[in-house]
Amino acid sequence: MSNWAGLRKIDDGLFAAVTDTYKNLLQFDGSFEDEAGAKSTVEEFLAGKRTAGDIENISKELWAWRQSRLKRRPSEVVLLQRRLPEFAASVPRSQKDITAVFEEAVNTTPAVALSLLKRAIRAARAHGDKEEVENKLREKWALELVAIIQEAELPAAERIAALGNDNHFWLRAFGRRRGKTLRNRARAWKPVRAWLQGSLGISWPVDAGVILRYLEERDEIHRMGKSVPKSILASLSLLEGVGMVPAGKRLCEDPLLLESIKSWTAELEVDQAAPKAAAMLPVSVVLICELVVCRPLYPPGLRFMAFILLVMVWASLRADDMQNVNPASVKLSQVGLRFILRKTKTSGPGRKVGELHGFISRVVGLSGFDWLGEGFKLLTSERFSWARDFLCPCFTNEWDEPKREYMDAEGLALQLRRLLKELPTPVRQMGTWKVKRELLLPGDVANFWTGHSPRHFVVSIAAAIGISKDRRDYLGRWAYAQHGSQDYVLTSRQVVQAIQTTVCKTLLLGGDGGGYIEEELLCTLRSFADDLGLNGEEIVGANTVMQWDGHKQTWLLGGQYPALERVPIAEGELEAKLPGEYEAFEAEPDEDEAPYFLTVSRRGFRRLHLSKRCAVRRERCLETIPVFHLGEGIADAMCKLCKPRVEIGEESSTSGSEDTVEGEQEAIEPEPFGGGLGLGPLAGGLGHDQDL
Known part of the structure; x- marks a missing residue:
């Protein structure tokens, strides 16, 4: 600060302004080079604060101070210039590659x-x-x-x-x-x-x-x-x-x-409407897809997509499931089509369920044409048999050539909608199903369905004709994959194919109670088409392929069953003895959800349960509280159904079993309750009915 001493003697206001603006003499030296520059600097800082005469005098003193100071020692600029040769000519750089x-x-x-x-x-x-x-x-x-x-x-x-x-x-x-x-x-x-x-x-x-x-x-x-x-x-x-x-x-x-x-x-x-399930496909779409697959006059991509849609319909698959089918695993025999789903939302490496198997009976069909055989020929042809880990490729707008790039489930759903928009209309002539040039679903009528629609077809019809839920649960969920037993797989195949053939037979020949009735679906379709400004009545007429048989008092397509002459084993066995109780594995525990929850009765009694592993479901209870970590006094009692599992878990954890998953280890920590998870006299507690 001693270098600035002379400037303070000239004027305190100038000194304060200069030292606040310039942090060192090097900067101030470069701000002016002559007496005019000194005056300009003073005017900049003191204009309006001093008279014109004072500014003139201060400028002369400033210039004199600068000259006298530079006579005694070089300016900071000159000093820096002299030192520049001493600095390194190049900057050292990192030796890393x-x-x-x-x-x-x-x-x-x-x-x-x-x-x-x-x-x-x-x-x-x-x-x-x-x-x-x-x-x-x-x-x-x-x-x-x-x-x-x-x-x-x-x-x-x-x-x-x-x-x-x-x-x-x-x-x-x-x-x-x-x-x-x-x-x-x-x-x-x-x-x-x-x-x-x-x-x-x-x-x-x-x-x-x-x-x-x-x-x-x-x-x-x-x-x-x-x-x-x-x-x-x-x-x-x-x-x-x-x-x-x-x-x-x-x-x-x-x-x-x-x-x-x-x-x-x-x-x-x-405030908001409940989510609506995807609309079912009409029987006319399933029928015309069989005809398209079996007619070489149509582009190969259109035929292949019709085959994909039929597989999704009869195997009750999602679009995401379809893209997880390994093409190399698809096999066709006199029994039917068989394939493996390598990895899905609920299965695959690291999950409870490994590989999933899917089946379609060989006798399934409504048109009398061998759509399974023709579709399998397409799949194994040179055009579609290149090595890949997904089933359905993306096609050009002309449906002529497949693109060898991966298409996700959303892309497949959109491509299925493209297929629906280009399907012709089926018509029966002289007892044989043929194809008309008119579009079955003109305009934007195809937007009525989504990528989930194919999955609902067989399941919904099976429910309508009275097939029990324990049998229907095997459609599209493939619960038998939870077990390694080959007998379990074969028995489940019998059940799955029996449901498929029963649905097919009902559509062809009718059934008790009027068979399968499409009236509600077609009425909704008519309203949707009318809202688009199309002729809903005409569109419904084109899609009405089921006829009423007054003698049998049922709706049916007509024709013989099976439409193809195949061995009886392909029909499956609907009454086959199930290897074990069905256990839905789709509701796997979410890793982000609480491992425990408390049910609270009307009297305030709190009972602890294991999430997703107890027969008591949170959504059915009056009041529940999620619990992420156990603590002292968190519950009044433990669930009777969960307690044995916890005790088994304690034994396995103390033996150092490597099969215990991380989530289960957290669920069986005994410390919070002291002396294991037993709650003493409260362990029995109240029954489940009082929790609900």
Whole structure:
């Protein structure tokens, strides 16, 4: 500061302004080079504060001060100029290989990895590698969630940073969750994060009240969907779980938030209509698809898609299931078609159910043409038999050539809609089904159905003609895959094919109680077509292929059964003895849901249950409370059905069994109740009827 002393003597106001603007003499020396520049500087700082005469005098003194100072020592600029040759001529650079630097950036920076993943996903689709596409999608959405965890500075971010911050460790932290699950969680949290940053300037909610404020504001702006609150809670639970937030600090366990979410859901369900099941396909669509498959005059892609639709109809498959069928596993014999679903939403590596098998009886058919045989020839032809891990390819608009790139379930659903729009109309002439040129579903009538529609056909008709639920449960769910016994598989095949042939026989020859009646479906179709400005009556007339037989008092297609002469074993055995009780495995526990829940009776009695593993279901109870971690005095009693499973779990955990899954290990910790999970005299407690 001593270098500035002379400037203070000239004028205190100038000194204060200059030292506030210029942090050192080097900067001030460069601000003017002559007496005129000195005057300009003084005018800039003191204009309006001093008279013109004072500014003139101060400018002369400033210039004199600068000259006298530079006579005694060189200016800071000159000093820097003299020292420049002493500085290094080049800047030392890192000796790391540029490839290693790039790989380190990709492996430790989710944002960089995400941009590369998007390109990798496009490349995998183009090469037709379904497994790689799914793995890349899972990695993409996992890294999206990792970015949120790192931004929120949750405990996991510091722990994985200590391990090297490798993205590989992050991907492991998400367990076996599917890419679609991670996608849904990331998309549900995205608007919450945007609101937190825009409204409060934070990246993570500080308490449950922040989430409640968000829900209120979002609903005021636009009415929320009924699933929105639960989706946000599930996303919060996932982020806190993977983020390793301590149990006592997790917002997803806050009773205020949990009860508010239940209140929001109940309120929104009242205001909004219940979800509608996908409409069934009419019999006319199934019939015309058989004719299209068996007519070589149609483009190969149109014939192949008609075959795909028929397989979905008779095997009761979703679009996603269809793309998980391994083409190499499809086999046709005199018994029927058999295939393997390698990996689905509820099966595959790491899940309770491994490979799933699907069957279609050889005698199934409505037209009298061998659609199974012709479709199998198409599948095994040179045009469609290239190696791939998905069944149905994408086709050009002309249906002439398949594209060798992977198409997901949404793409298959849209392609099925394209098929429906181009189907001709079936007509019966001289006892034989033939094809008319007119479109069966003109305009946008095909939008009446969705990708789930084929799955409902056989199941709905089977229910209508009185086939018991324990038999119908084998359609499309393939419960026999829970067991490794080959006898179980063969017996289940008998049941599945028996249902298929019974439905086929009912459609052809009719049945008790009028057979299968399409009147309600066709009436709804007529209204839909009329709303589109089309002739609904004419469209319904084209789709009415079932005729009323006054003598038999039933609706039927007519003709003989079976339409194809095949061995009787292909028909299956509807009364086959089931190998065991059916256990639905589609409702696997969600890794983001609470492992326990409490039922609360009208008297306030609280009973502890295992989620998804108890006969008592939360949705059937008057009041329930989710429990993520057990604590002292959390319940008055334990469920009688759950207690034996817990005790078995305790024994297996003490023996160090490697077969116990992680979720079960958490469910059988004995510490919270002391001396095992027995609750002493309250262990018996009240019966289940008093909980419901």
